Amino acid sequence: MLNLGLKSRVAKIGLLVLGISIAGTVMAQSAREQQIAQRLQPVGSVCLAGEACAAGGSAASSTPAVAQASTAAFSAQGTYDQYCAMCHNTGMAGAPRREDAAHWTARIEEIGLGAIVTNAINGINAMPPRGMCATCTDEQISEVVEYLSGASAQ
Numbered sequence: 001m002l003n004l005g006l007k008s009r010v011a012k013i014g015l016l017v018l019g020i021s022i023a024g025t026v027m028a029q030s031a032r033e034q035q036i037a038q039r040l041q042p043v044g045s046v047c048l049a050g051e052a053c054a055a056g057g058s059a060a061s062s063t064p065a066v067a068q069a070s071t072a073a074f075s076a077q078g079t080y081d082q083y084c085a086m087c088h089n090t091g092m093a094g095a096p097r098r099e100d101a102a103h104w105t106a107r108i109e110e111i112g113l114g115a116i117v118t119n120a121i122n123g124i125n126a127m128p129p130r131g132m133c134a135t136c137t138d139e140q141i142s143e144v145v146e147y148l149s150g151a152s153a154q
């Protein structure tokens with residue numbers, strides 16, 4: 001009896017030691033994994049404008065710069081090239097071509113530049129509203145129409 005009791009106690013202690021050593025190994029391993037994860041972290045983190053960034057990111061300083069850049073970057077010609085050229089350079093879907101000065105002169109005489117700009121903003125027949133430049137303001141569309149029609153040169 002006594003012998004059996006001692007044996008089972010020894011066995012229990014053995015299990016306990018085994019348990020502790022397993023737990024120790026697991027903990028040591030997870031600590032090591034944490035260290036590795038920390039070492040693998042990038043030195044800086046990329047933070048895009050409009051995104052919520054990690055604390056310490058450069059969102060506050062980069063956002064205004066990007067906003068300024070997009071305002072300053074507006075050019076009637078650039079916008080025309082990006083949004084309008086595919087139709088107005090080719091005459092696609094019956095779009096009056098930019099080169100067709102006679103058309104634009106006659107059209108301006110017919111309804112006036114203001115009405116032409118309004119048509120460009122609202123869309124007319126196969127001409128999509130704002131020529132698909134959803135971010136263009138009315139004023140910017142007006143500038144692009146002047147570029148397209150050559151009105152500013154007249």
Ligand code: HEC
Pocket residue numbers: 079080083084085086087088092093094095096107115116117119120124125126127128130131132133141144145148
């Ligand atoms: C998907 C092709 C397409 C795109 C893109 C497009 N247009 Fe047009 N646009 C047309 C067509 C077609 C017409 C002729 C509509 C009509 O009079 O029936 C037109 C007509 C116009 C007119 C003449 C309106 C009038 O009353 O005579 C202006 C100005 C104009 N577009 C400006 C623009 C500008 C500015 C852009 C770019 C921001 C643009 N368009 C992009 C197809 C396009």
